[in-house]
Amino acid sequence: MSHAGMNALFAEAKETEPGRYQAHVQFQMAGDWVILLHVTLPSGERLERQIDVKGVRPN
Amino acid sequence: MNPSSIPVLETSDSLPFDLMRVPGLGHFFRWRYARPVLQAPLLVLSLVMILHGLFGPTLAPKNLATTLTWLHFRGMLVLVLLCAGNFFCLACPFMLVRQLARRFRRPRFTWPRPLRNKWLSVGLFVLILFTYELFDLWSSPWWTAWLIVAYFLSVLVVDGFFKHASFCKFVCPIGQFNFVASALSPFEVKVREQDVCTRCRTKDCIRGRREPVSDLVTIRGCELALFQPRKIGNMDCTFCLDCVHACPHDNIGILSRLPANELMVDSIRSGIGYFSRRKDLAALAIVFTFGALLNAFGMVSPVYAVETWLGRMLHVNHEAPVLGVIFTFFLIVEPVLLLGLAAWLTRRWARSPRALLPLVVRYTYGLVPLGFGMWLAHYCFHFLTGLYTVIPVTQNAIASLGRPFLGEPHWTLTGLPANVVQVIEIGFLVLGFAGSLAVTYGLAEDDSPDRPLRAFLPWAAVCLILWFASLWLMFQPMEMRATLMNG
Numbered sequence: 001m002s003h004a005g006m007n008a009l010f011a012e013a014k015e016t017e018p019g020r021y022q023a024h025v026q027f028q029m030a031g032d033w034v035i036l037l038h039v040t041l042p043s044g045e046r047l048e049r050q051i052d053v054k055g056v057r058p059n
Numbered sequence: 060m061n062p063s064s065i066p067v068l069e070t071s072d073s074l075p076f077d078l079m080r081v082p083g084l085g086h087f088f089r090w091r092y093a094r095p096v097l098q099a100p101l102l103v104l105s106l107v108m109i110l111h112g113l114f115g116p117t118l119a120p121k122n123l124a125t126t127l128t129w130l131h132f133r134g135m136l137v138l139v140l141l142c143a144g145n146f147f148c149l150a151c152p153f154m155l156v157r158q159l160a161r162r163f164r165r166p167r168f169t170w171p172r173p174l175r176n177k178w179l180s181v182g183l184f185v186l187i188l189f190t191y192e193l194f195d196l197w198s199s200p201w202w203t204a205w206l207i208v209a210y211f212l213s214v215l216v217v218d219g220f221f222k223h224a225s226f227c228k229f230v231c232p233i234g235q236f237n238f239v240a241s242a243l244s245p246f247e248v249k250v251r252e253q254d255v256c257t258r259c260r261t262k263d264c265i266r267g268r269r270e271p272v273s274d275l276v277t278i279r280g281c282e283l284a285l286f287q288p289r290k291i292g293n294m295d296c297t298f299c300l301d302c303v304h305a306c307p308h309d310n311i312g313i314l315s316r317l318p319a320n321e322l323m324v325d326s327i328r329s330g331i332g333y334f335s336r337r338k339d340l341a342a343l344a345i346v347f348t349f350g351a352l353l354n355a356f357g358m359v360s361p362v363y364a365v366e367t368w369l370g371r372m373l374h375v376n377h378e379a380p381v382l383g384v385i386f387t388f389f390l391i392v393e394p395v396l397l398l399g400l401a402a403w404l405t406r407r408w409a410r411s412p413r414a415l416l417p418l419v420v421r422y423t424y425g426l427v428p429l430g431f432g433m434w435l436a437h438y439c440f441h442f443l444t445g446l447y448t449v450i451p452v453t454q455n456a457i458a459s460l461g462r463p464f465l466g467e468p469h470w471t472l473t474g475l476p477a478n479v480v481q482v483i484e485i486g487f488l489v490l491g492f493a494g495s496l497a498v499t500y501g502l503a504e505d506d507s508p509d510r511p512l513r514a515f516l517p518w519a520a521v522c523l524i525l526w527f528a529s530l531w532l533m534f535q536p537m538e539m540r541a542t543l544m545n546g
Contacts, residue, residue: 010470010471029536029537029538030360030538031538032198034118034120036118036470050118058360058536058538
């Protein structure tokens with residue numbers, strides 16, 4: 001979440017077909033979430049990407 | 060004040076526990092450099108937070124400025140206030156910078172008489188709560204860093220021009236929060252034996268010690284104008300221990316006492332006067348109590364529905380006016396209605412001789428435990444559920460410098476499970492409710508000795524309403540949004 005210290009969720013993405021990865025996370029509360037991708041390339045190089053998911057609404 | 064209604068704490072048989080008598084601790088506190096030694100690490104930490112806030116990751120959960128300020132500092136602050144006393148003011152890093160600055164520039168002015176009250180600091184307290192919501196400070200390392208910088212600059216400006224501890228006593232919003240909350244603390248800086256003070260001729264605790272020839276102050280007396288023999292409670296006491304160092308008779312300790320008892324006492328207090336005559340202090344207690352609910356309201360789902368509805372009603376799409384309406388309701392309309400009605404009923408039922416406003420002022424202090432319970436529940440939720448997050452955030456900060464000697468960040472480290480923390484939260488709310496009932500009953504006994512129950516009931520109803528509101532807030536689904544509407 002965008003608030004420091006709010007519960008973080010973790011999931012490992014699995015390769016469903018060549019070059020395509022899928023992971024399941026269930027947001028535990030409404031609000032602004034941030035998905036941080038930690039990627040290790042075959043060369044060993046590490047990447048980090050951030051995806052903002054704003055305004056998640058309660059069920 | 061009816062003396063029989065004040066619980067007797069000190070008898071010759073049961074002397075209060077004195078932290079200054081604890082081996083090692085007392086020796087440390089008596090050491091002249093105890094305060095700077097406590098302040099220095101916090102000053103270094105503040106500088107690290109400023110730098111990381113300005114130049115580190117922009118995502119709040121990965122930044123030391125936001126993590127340490129909004130989780131760890133706030134959580135530890137309320138817990139230390141609950142378990143010990145105002146020790147965070149003792150270790151305040153802003154005062155260390157002030158002391159260093161005063162070596163180069165001595166202040167020449169005295170704080171203006173019209174501002175020698177809490178009105179300015181009450182306004183600043185509200186302003187901080189307002190900007191916290193408006194700028195989503197909890198999600199912005201950059202704004203958080205600038206808030207810390209602004210604090211340092213304010214201290215330097217105020218105490219650079221004005222003598223004594225003007226900033227602490229009349230300006231600092233965090234200090235005012237600590238002063239009010241420390242009414243619930245189990246310890247107080249206090250004289251051990253009044254007789255010793257009666258015989259004392261030098262009054263160094265307030266005057267300070269001076270060089271005999273040059274008349275230069277070598278050890279400060281109380282900068283907050285609290286004369287120890289007539290000091291009651293923790294209001295305005297920063298635990299700076301200047302009085303401890305100045306007292307030539309070693310007659311000042313950090314003594315245990317019954318928390319919240321000082322809220323029932325209405326004797327004249329050194330540097331403060333009577334609580335019952337201080338409208339500004341009552342306003343501070345109102346902002347402290349109702350602000351606790353308001354601050355928690357800002358993090359639950361219903362606030363967004365209310366803001367959207369208000370935005371439509373007011374035909375505005377910016378957050379500031381909407382927040383203004385919400386703040387006006389929580390901090391002015393709601394207290395005026397609840398406290399005004401309770402005071403009116405107290406006058407009618409208990410035939411209290413006091414007028415309406417003095418009654419409100421008198422009983423408002425009874426709500427402080429409830430407010431503190433809510434602050435505890437709220438801040439400890441963030442602190443405990445995010446307890447270990449400081450570890451990966453620090454690891455990440457060090458790794459970003461190119462020397463990951465603490466290892467790769469363990470982002471899976473978070474904190475205690477929310478369901479465990481929720482039980483603790485309920486405990487704090489129950490504690491606050493019980494404290495408020497006890498204090499308001501004590502005030503009712505004192506105010507209307509013939510009809511204490513009649514005087515108490517309206518205030519008990521106010522406590523019950525606020526307590527239910529606190530519980531309702533706590534069980535609302537949380538929703539943390541960094542942006543709202545178009546703001």
